[in-house]
Amino acid sequence: MGFTVVIDQFSTATSSPGLNIRDTLERSVDGLRDLLDGKRTVVLTGAGLSTDSGIPDYRGPDSPPRNPMTIQQFLGDPEFRKHYWARNHIGWRFMDGSAPNAGHRALARLERDGKVTGIITQNVDLLHTKAGSRNVIDLHGTYAQVRCLTCNHRVSRHSLSDRLDELNPGFAESVTAATGVEIAPDADAVIEHTAHFRMADCERCGGLLKPDIVYFGESVPRERVAAAYEMVDNSEALLVAGSSLTVMSGLRFVKRATKLGLPIAIVNRGYTRGDDVATLKLHAGCSDVLESLAAG
Template sequence: MTQVAENAAGTGELALLADLVSGGDVVVLSGAGLSTESGIPDYRGETGRRRRAEPMTYQAFTGSEAARRRYWARAHLGRRHMAAARPNAGHRAVAELQRRGLLAGIITQNVDGLHQAAGADGVIELHGSLDRVVCLGCGQRTPRGRLEARLRDANPGFEARAEAINPDGDAVIPDEAAAAFRVVPCERCGGVLKPDVVFFGENVPPARVRDCYALTGAAGALLVLGSSLAVLSGYRFVRHAARHGVPVAIVNRGATRGDEHAAVRLDAPLGATLTALLGELGR
C-alpha cells in the first residue's frame, strides 16, 4: 500500500522512508526538482508551470545553423547563472547517504553537476553534463570553460540581457541579439560543437542505459528524488525496479508518473525532507 504525505513529510512517512533506506544498497534517481532549491528552474514542477520554455531538440540543433547560433548565444549568457548555482541541502544529504555507505549508486537526470559539487562520486549522468562539449564531427570532448573563452573572444561586447533562464542552462534573449552571435567550430576538425547533453529527441547512449538497468534491478531500494517521471528515460527504471521486486520510494512536490509503483510516497520539499531523513537515520 502506498503511503502518501501531502505537502509535508509527516513523522510516520519519514519513519517508513528511513526504514527503507537503512537497509542499504539504495539507488538514487534524481530529477530537476532536486536542483530547484539551488535556483535552477525545471520544466514540469512548480517553476516549470510558470514558464512557457520550449527546450532545444536534437533535430533543430543539427538541422539549422540559425538554431545553433540561437542556442549558443542563449547558452553562453545562461552559463553565468548555471555556474553560480551551488548544491543545496538535498544534494548534500544524498552525498552524506553515500558517505554512510547506504547507496549502491546515484543516477541523475540533471546536467548541472551539483551532486558532484556536493561531494558525491560515481554519479551516472543519464542526460550528460553541461560542463562538457562534444564535436559532432570527430567526437572529441572538451571542457565547457574552453569553449566559453573562445566564444567571448569571438563575440567581444556581447551583453544581451536575459529575460529568463531555462532548465537546460540557456537564457531567453531577443532574437536580434542571438542572430548576431558568432559560433566557433571544433578546434580539431572544424566540426559542429554541441553541449555533451542528451537533447529532447536524442537517445541516451545504450551502454549508459544498460548500466542504469543493472543498478536498479539489483538495488535494495530505488529512491526517486525530485522527478515527475514524465519522461520515459527516467520512468523506465522505476518500472524495471518494480518488475524485479525492488521497493520504490518517491519524494517529490506533486504527483508523479511512477506513484502507482511506490511503496513510500512523500509530497514534500526535498531539502528539508532529506535533511530530516538523515536525522531519522542517525537515531
C-alpha cells in the same frame, strides 16, 4: 499499491490541526526511513532536486510553460542553433556557479554512511559531484563538456567560452546589463536578440559542436543506460527525488525496480508517472525530506 503522504500547509492545517508542518514532515520521513532501513538504495534524481540551488525545473507545479530544444532543431536549423549557442553562452555560467543545496549534501552523506549505493541523475548540473557524491551516473551528460559531432573531440565548456568571448566581445556583459537574465533549464538563458552572435566550430576538423548533453529526441548512450540498469539490479530499494518521470529516460528505472519487486519511494511535488507503483509517495520538497533522512 502504495500510499501517498501530502506535506503542505493546507493538508496539515485542515486534516490535523494539532500538527505543524515540521511534525508532519518528521513523521513522514520516519515512514521513508523505515522503508529504506538496511537496504542498499539507489537514488534517481531529477530537476526538482536542484530548484533550491536556483536552477529551474521543466514541469514543477510553479514552472512556466517551456519548449525545450530538440536534437532535430539543433541539427536542422542553423539560425536556431545560433540562437541556442548565444543563450547557452550566457546560461552555462550561471549553472557553473551554482552550489549544491541541502538535498545534494544529504545524498552525499547517505552515500558516505553506506545507505545510498549510487545516484542516477537526469540533471546536467554536476551538483551531486560538487556535493561530494562519488558513484554518480550523469544520465544525460553534463553542461561542462562540448563534443564535436564529426570527429568526437571533446573540449571543456570553459575553453569554448573563451573562444566565444573572442568571437563576440562584450556580448555577455551587454546582454546582462541591458536585460538581466532569466535562467532556463539545461544551462540556457532566455534572451531574444542573438542574430549577430558568432558560433565556433571544432578546432580540429571544423565540425559541428554540441554540448555533450542528451537533448529531447536523442537517445542516452547504451553503455550509460546499461550501467544505470546494473546499479538498480544490484540494489534493494529505489528512491526517486525531484522527478516527474514524464519521459522514459527516467521512468524505465522505476519500471525495472517494479519488475524486480523492489520497494520504491518517491519524493516530489506534484504527480509523477511512477505514483501508481510507488510503495511510498511524499508530496514534498526534496531538500527538507532528504536532510531529515540523512540526519536520522
